[in-house]
Structures are given as structure tokens and as C-alpha cells.
Amino acid sequence: MLTVLPLTGIPELAQGDDLVGILLAAAETAGGIRAGDVLVVSSKALSKVAGLRAPAASRESVVAAATVRVVAERVTGSGHVTRIVESAAGPVMAAAGVDASNVGPADDVLALPLDADADAAALREELTARAGLSDGDLAVVVTDTAGRPWRVGQTDFALGASGLRVLEDHRGGQDADGRGLAVTARAIADELAAAADLVKGKVDRIPAALVRGADRWVVPAGQEAGCHDDGAGARSLVRGRGHDWFSHGTHEAVWAALGLPPGSAAATEVGLVPLGPDPLLPRTIRAVRAAMHGLEEDAADGVGLDLGDGTIEISGPDPFVLGRLVARLEVALWAEGLAAESQTVGATIALTLTDLRP
Incomplete structure (x- = not known):
């Protein structure tokens, strides 16, 4: 017993x-x-x-120092970013286990x-x-x-x-x-x-x-x-x-497959941010940047992009490059909660976007 x-x-x-x-x-x-x-x-x-201990005001830097890799990150309705990470202490957990509850009277956080x-x-x-x-x-x-x-x-x-x-x-x-x-x-x-x-x-x-x-x-x-x-x-x-079959969140696994693991320098350069209640246009722009990130510089030189309200038009002289870009773009758009229906008009591929998020 x-x-x-x-x-x-x-x-x-x-x-x-x-x-x-x-x-x-x-x-x-x-x-x-x-x-x-x-x-x-x-x-x-x-x-x-x-x-x-560390002052509560330095919580983000404490979490960063205790993080081995970012697994998933989300923006809540209040604008707060929650990150699930592989912690330096070992487990995968929220905020690397850095916590402000039951820490005593001081306005501090405790690290593991x-x-x-x-x-x-x-x-x-x-x-x-x-x-x-x-x-x-x-x-x-x-x-x-x-x-x-x-x-x-x-x-x-x-x-x-x-x-x-x-x-x-x-x-x-x-x-x-x-x-x-x-x-x-x-x-x-x-x-x-x-x-x-x-x-x-x-x-x-x-x-x-x-x-x-x-x-x-x-x-x-x-x-x-x-x-x-x-x-x-x-x-x-x-x-x-x-x-580990689930080494990234659903959203982050797509970015990682496009060569942009969450928290990496490449993701920061492209401007990827945690999944949250963003309007359609910023999400579209991030997806375009992510898709372009995988193209060689000389291949991307001749590509033209025109972003409208729920639409993207892509043009260029090389149909192979356009095909690669559209394929990457459809994946990146899905990671942002957007579906794309494509239509070819001459040398231009037009994408019409549908927001999949509730």
C-alpha cells in the first residue's frame, strides 16, 4: 500500500x-x-x-538562456507569446520551466x-x-x-x-x-x-x-x-x-521543412513570428518571404510579385522557377492558415486565398 x-x-x-x-x-x-x-x-x-532567481522584467532573457530549441510558439488573445521549448534542464515544456508562481514575496522568476x-x-x-x-x-x-x-x-x-x-x-x-x-x-x-x-x-x-x-x-x-x-x-x-515523432508544432514543422526552424536566425531574417490572431495581409507577406527564402538569388531576380486583398500574382520568364515558388508558397501559406487556389493566365500565376482560421 x-x-x-x-x-x-x-x-x-x-x-x-x-x-x-x-x-x-x-x-x-x-x-x-x-x-x-x-x-x-x-x-x-x-x-x-x-x-x-532573476527579476520578473528579465523573464524573456532568462527563458532564452534556458532554451535549447523552440518547439512551438503561439500568441494568445492578450498578445502574450507562449513558447514550448526544449529546456536546458532536459524536458520539453513551456517557457523552459521559468516560472513566477510560488517564488516568494519578491517580484522575481525562478529558473530550473x-x-x-x-x-x-x-x-x-x-x-x-x-x-x-x-x-x-x-x-x-x-x-x-x-x-x-x-x-x-x-x-x-x-x-x-x-x-x-x-x-x-x-x-x-x-x-x-x-x-x-x-x-x-x-x-x-x-x-x-x-x-x-x-x-x-x-x-x-x-x-x-x-x-x-x-x-x-x-x-x-x-x-x-x-x-x-x-x-x-x-x-x-x-x-x-x-x-520524438512530434519534435515541432504543426505550424513550426512547416517552417522547419522550408528551412526556417522556429527561433533560428533565418526565421528572424524572414520575419516569422509566433502564430497568432494576425490580419490576412501580414500573414501573406510572411508566407511570401518564406517561399522566396528557398530560391537562389539569380532565380528570384526575374520574379514579379503583386499582393492584393486576398490575392497574389506571380510572374516571371522561367516556368520552372515559378513552379518551385508556387509549390513553396502554397506550403508557407498553409502554415499561416491560408489555402490557395491557383490559376494560370499567360505567364502569370494568380493565387486566390482563403482564410482557414476560425
Whole structure:
């Protein structure tokens, strides 16, 4: 049976605080930390103690510094830009995990620890020593919160882990009916993170919890990789790009296919911006720029473009170049939510645009 116990009474944390001592004191209300326990602690607790703060006014630069690549970006109705990125901390998440909630009284944002697995290992080692436990008695999971593809709402997941078999791999085994299992691998670290969040909560200022009854997955340091081949720690749960079927958003995948990955210098040069409630003309202009970007300079020299209200006329002496341009343009227009119907009149190709957005 699993028991999840909130660690209450933890004060607002500040840089340099003795987090281990604070957690041990809070755990006394649960009878102290015991052999087989999994301590689940919010990444914000580690970020506060490590001083990973910045003024809220510099949030965009903090997000940029913590971004490895842009996956998708959208403009909301209020004009705010939301970016889903591959973070330097590992996971793909909104704003690289940079957050302004539950950061304390200062008008700051907190960045994620860059190596939460190492932080979890250091925390586990010191907690084990100061609690008088042996190696293999305690696991530590560092959590953060994120949304999920295809699902509404957010849940906690394991950003870092130590002393825990983060994945229980059933591939090659059998189910209860004797059928072979080919893909089933339980993300134990994520499941424990989500379970602990049910008692930690986002509005109760409870940044840590103890999970009891999960000792079957608690292992000595260095044995965490016993169930899979991708190494130890929660970072091994991040799906690598070679196995990621959804490495870009729908809109951004089209730009990337045209040689303009989101956030790249080429995309900036063309003037691509996050998908948002723009009028038709700016979207048309961006699509034209993106389509022209793929043409060699000498091929584009003889091309004439005339943009009207929902129309584009393209002319030029070389029908092959025009064909290439129209094909690229139709793709770029689709990325901007525009469909194009073409008609050839002499040496001119006329496109009539239809707005696909609601």
C-alpha cells in the first residue's frame, strides 16, 4: 500500500538555507524519514536555495538562456507569446520551466536547476547521512509541473531522481492473460511525482512529501539503471530527438521543412513570428518571404510579385522557377492558415486565398 504524507511547516526558502535540515525537521511530523521512503521535493525548493532567481522584467532573457530549441510558439488573445521549448534542464515544456508562481514575496522568476539528477543525488546522500540511514534506504525525486500533449491540465513529473528505478520495463514479459508485452514501460518516477503533488498542491506552500510503500523501486546509488538501458536518473525519461515523432508544432514543422526552424536566425531574417490572431495581409507577406527564402538569388531576380486583398500574382520568364515558388508558397501559406487556389493566365500565376482560421 502506498501512503503519501505532506511535509508541512516548511518556511519560505531563501538562498543558502539548510534545505536538508529543514526537510528533516518537517519529516518529524511523519515519524521521520524511514528506510524505503521516497522523498519528493519541488524543484522550486532547490532553485530558491541555489539562488536561481532573476527579476520578473528579465523573464524573456532568462527563458532564452534556458532554451535549447523552440518547439512551438503561439500568441494568445492578450498578445502574450507562449513558447514550448526544449529546456536546458532536459524536458520539453513551456517557457523552459521559468516560472513566477510560488517564488516568494519578491517580484522575481525562478529558473530550473540545470542538473536536477545531480541535485537529487546530493540531497539523497546528505539526507541519508544525517538521518542515519544506509545507502539504498532512501530515494529522492525532484519535481516540476508541465502540460502534456493531447491532454488538458498540468501534472507534476520527475525532473530529477536519485536512488530510484525511474522506469519499470515490462517489455519482453507477459500481461495477466499471458500475452506478450512489447511497449509497456512504466515511468515510476513520474507516477510518484504526480501522486505526491496530490498532497503538496500549488496553493498550500507544501513543497515536499514522503511516499511510503514504494520501497520495491528504491535502490542503492549506481543501480538506478537496472530496468532500462538509457542511464540513471529522470533525464533518461526524456525522449530523445531520434525517437520524438512530434519534435515541432504543426505550424513550426512547416517552417522547419522550408528551412526556417522556429527561433533560428533565418526565421528572424524572414520575419516569422509566433502564430497568432494576425490580419490576412501580414500573414501573406510572411508566407511570401518564406517561399522566396528557398530560391537562389539569380532565380528570384526575374520574379514579379503583386499582393492584393486576398490575392497574389506571380510572374516571371522561367516556368520552372515559378513552379518551385508556387509549390513553396502554397506550403508557407498553409502554415499561416491560408489555402490557395491557383490559376494560370499567360505567364502569370494568380493565387486566390482563403482564410482557414476560425
